[in-house]
Amino acid sequence: xxxxxxxxxxxxxxxxxxxxxxxxxxxxxxxxxxxxxxxxxxxxxxxxxxxxxxxxxxxxxxxxxxxxxxxxxxxxxxxxxxxxxxxxxxxxxxxxxxxxxxxxxxxxxxxxxxxxxxxxxxxxxxxxxxxxxxxxxxxxxxxxxxxxxxxxxxxxxxxxxxxxxxxxxxxxxxxxxxxxxxxxxxxxxxxxxxxxxxxxxxxxxxxxxxxxxxxxxxxxxxxxxxxxxxxxxxxxxxxxxxxxxxxxxxxxxxxxxxxxxxxxxxxxxxxxxxxxxxxxxxxxxxxxxxxxxxxxxxxxxxxxxxxxxxxxxxxxxxxxxxxxxxxxxxxxxxxxxxxxxxxxxxxxxxxxxxxxxxxxxxxxxxxxxxxxxxxxxxxxxxxxxxxxxxxxxxxxxxxxxxxxxxxxx
Amino acid sequence: xxxxxxxxxxxxxxxxxxxxxxxxxxxxxxxxxxxxxxxxxxxxxxxxxxxxxxxxxxxxxxxxxxxxxxxxxxxxxxxxxxxxxxxxxxxxxxxxxxxxxxxxxxxxxxxxxxxxxxxxxxxxxxxxxxxxxxxxxxxxxxxxxxxxxxxxxxxxxxxxxxxxxxxxxxxxxxxxxxxxxxxxxxxxxxxxxxxxxxxxxxxxxxxxxxxxxxxxxxxxxxxxxxxxxxxxxxxxxxx
Numbered sequence: 001x002x003x004x005x006x007x008x009x010x011x012x013x014x015x016x017x018x019x020x021x022x023x024x025x026x027x028x029x030x031x032x033x034x035x036x037x038x039x040x041x042x043x044x045x046x047x048x049x050x051x052x053x054x055x056x057x058x059x060x061x062x063x064x065x066x067x068x069x070x071x072x073x074x075x076x077x078x079x080x081x082x083x084x085x086x087x088x089x090x091x092x093x094x095x096x097x098x099x100x101x102x103x104x105x106x107x108x109x110x111x112x113x114x115x116x117x118x119x120x121x122x123x124x125x126x127x128x129x130x131x132x133x134x135x136x137x138x139x140x141x142x143x144x145x146x147x148x149x150x151x152x153x154x155x156x157x158x159x160x161x162x163x164x165x166x167x168x169x170x171x172x173x174x175x176x177x178x179x180x181x182x183x184x185x186x187x188x189x190x191x192x193x194x195x196x197x198x199x200x201x202x203x204x205x206x207x208x209x210x211x212x213x214x215x216x217x218x219x220x221x222x223x224x225x226x227x228x229x230x231x232x233x234x235x236x237x238x239x240x241x242x243x244x245x246x247x248x249x250x251x252x253x254x255x256x257x258x259x260x261x262x263x264x265x266x267x268x269x270x271x272x273x274x275x276x277x278x279x280x281x282x283x284x285x286x287x288x289x290x291x292x293x294x295x296x297x298x299x300x301x302x303x304x305x306x307x308x309x310x311x312x313x314x315x316x317x318x319x320x321x322x323x324x325x326x327x328x329x330x331x332x333x334x335x336x337x338x339x340x341x342x343x344x345x346x347x348x349x350x351x352x353x354x355x356x357x358x359x360x361x362x363x364x365x366x367x368x369x370x371x372x373x374x375x376x377x378x379x380x381x382x383x384x385x386x387x388x389x390x391x392x393x394x395x396x397x398x399x400x401x402x403x404x405x406x407x408x409x
Numbered sequence: 410x411x412x413x414x415x416x417x418x419x420x421x422x423x424x425x426x427x428x429x430x431x432x433x434x435x436x437x438x439x440x441x442x443x444x445x446x447x448x449x450x451x452x453x454x455x456x457x458x459x460x461x462x463x464x465x466x467x468x469x470x471x472x473x474x475x476x477x478x479x480x481x482x483x484x485x486x487x488x489x490x491x492x493x494x495x496x497x498x499x500x501x502x503x504x505x506x507x508x509x510x511x512x513x514x515x516x517x518x519x520x521x522x523x524x525x526x527x528x529x530x531x532x533x534x535x536x537x538x539x540x541x542x543x544x545x546x547x548x549x550x551x552x553x554x555x556x557x558x559x560x561x562x563x564x565x566x567x568x569x570x571x572x573x574x575x576x577x578x579x580x581x582x583x584x585x586x587x588x589x590x591x592x593x594x595x596x597x598x599x600x601x602x603x604x605x606x607x608x609x610x611x612x613x614x615x616x617x618x619x620x621x622x623x624x625x626x627x628x629x630x631x632x633x634x635x636x637x638x639x640x641x642x643x644x645x646x647x648x
Contacts, residue, residue, distance in 0.1 A: 005518050012507070016505075016506045315500075315502055316502075316504060318502075319498075319502045319504075319515075320515070320519075321463075321487065321490075322461070322463060322490060322496045323490065323491060323496065323515055323516040323519060323562070323566075324487050324488065324490045324491020324492070324516055324519040324520065324566075325487060325519045326483070326484045326487045326488075326519070327483055327484065327487070328484075329519060401464075402458075402463045403454075403458040403463045403464055406463075406498065406502065
């Protein structure tokens with residue numbers, strides 16, 4: 001009953017000064033809206049990065065040169081992954097659905113008078129399956145293409161558009177580094193999936209690449225160098241043991257001593273994901289914390305106004321005490337006023353935050369995800385600020401001596 | 410009804426102790442209408458805040474309506490004020506932007522029992538002749554009407570003592586006399602105990618007993634055998 005009366009009295013006092021009340025809660029509104037919106041944008045960005053990595057293919061394992069675990073800046077150039085490594089892995093590992101060794105380099109591409117600079121990938125017939133790319137028309141490269149070092153190529157959707165501008169590319173020729181290749185297949189349009197863009201692909205048989213294109217850069221100590229080896233595990237459960245076995249086999253093949261750092265990395269897609277989502281989560285928390293500071297500033301603003309209000313209403317407080325209000329009732333009245341302000345600001349702020357998130361999604365900037373967590377968190381933070389910054393002014397009001405308060409000019 | 414015995418109130422100001430009240434004793438019977446007079450600084454305001462339970466004496470006894478109140482804590486004093494004392498102030502002290510009805514309701518919101526609150530508020534406003542102005546806010550009322558709302562607020566808890574601090578001080582003499590009429594009616598018709606604190610002898614003459622305070626002591630405590638009936642006499646110098 002007393003609480004109900006206090007809320008009533010608080011609302012009356014707040015509506016009596018609408019302009020001031022709305023300016024006061026502006027700080028809280030902005031703070032809460034910022035927390036909700038920034039967290040939503042952060043979560044949305046995380047989700048989109050995660051889904052684009054997952055789009056690369058499931059249970060994917062990468063083998064690459066250089067020690068990623070020891071930091072990207074580690075001696076990446078000192079080690080290489082070679083075709084010999086690939087053959088060792090292929091003949092020793094089990095529980096693997098597909099292997100794809102590849103070598104990538106950039107070349108000048110000519111088609112009639114047009115000239116482009118594009119990345120060319122040399123790989124095997126397994127590449128498309130491992131990366132989950134689908135052929136729209138034409139055929140895949142075959143083992144015999146590789147054996148005969150045929151000058152054939154498979155094009156990504158966008159590459160085919162660029163080179164042949166709507167003509168059927170199958171059977172047509174174009175030049176890579178001045179050497180003529182004929183198109184045997186075109187991929188379905190896949191859309192950008194983060195790192196490797198399937199639509200920009202130019203795929204040639206690995207052996208053709210080594211002899212006709214990649215040259216001496218792809219040769220080291222009489223062995224063919226690879227950019228990556230892709231492997232797909234048959235299930236998520238076997239990923240970890242495949243990584244361990246691969247490391248063991250590669251250490252042996254690279255003749256590394258037990259205490260030597262690896263000059264290669266074996267990384268699963270999950271490890272990529274967790275590293276990246278760790279970064280984006282930190283970013284989201286960071287954004288939220290900055291927004292939280294503006295909430296704090298809003299709280300200080302409210303305390304300031306409440307102190308002014310207590311001074312202004314000294315005589316009212318004196319009168320309330322004279323007609324029988326207890327100290328606690330005055331305390332409660334002013335505390336409820338502050339909390340009402342912050343709760344109101346919190347609700348409006350949440351609506352604004354959701355609005356900003358919706359706007360960003362609708363305008364295709366970032367697909368924002370408003371989480372219940374961020375709403376509950378910012379709302380309770382706002383209420384806590386109301387209590388924290390409301391206590392002191394309320395205590396000041398409650399401690400006034402009734403006679404002195406009544407005489408206050 | 411109300412007895413103070415050898416009451417002392419000391420204030421510390423820097424290194425000096427000021428004796429605002431110094432051994433004051435008197436008794437007020439139920440149904441009396443008295444005036445406490447004194448120049449400013451005489452201690453009459455201090456006496457009023459002690460009689461009104463807004464403050465406690467440093468020494469001495471105070472028995473109000475059978476209860477010893479000199480040793481009560483803040484909350485107990487608040488309850489006593491709520492149940493037994495109705496205040497009227499020089500500056501009315503009404504809540505702005507709040508209707509007469511809600512202003513009069515205020516003491517009842519702090520009261521523990523609350524039946525028929527609406528009726529009680531209406532009766533109190535009828536008693537002061539403002540039954541038809543319940544929805545008006547202070548800014549829509551004249552000074553005299555505002556003070557009547559304040560009196561209704563003081564009466565709404567059916568207090569043992571109606572205590573008025575310079576109630577006519579902010580009003581012109583004609584309105585002041587109208588208010589004195591109201592106080593006398595409440596005293597005569599309802600048997601309301603009234604204590605007026607004033608420095609104005611003309612106002613004090615409307616009561617049955619006048620206590621004069623000078624320098625924190627009672628200078629005189631006399632029965633006023635023939636109180637002025639409000640409205641029959643004009644203050645000196647008035648038109």
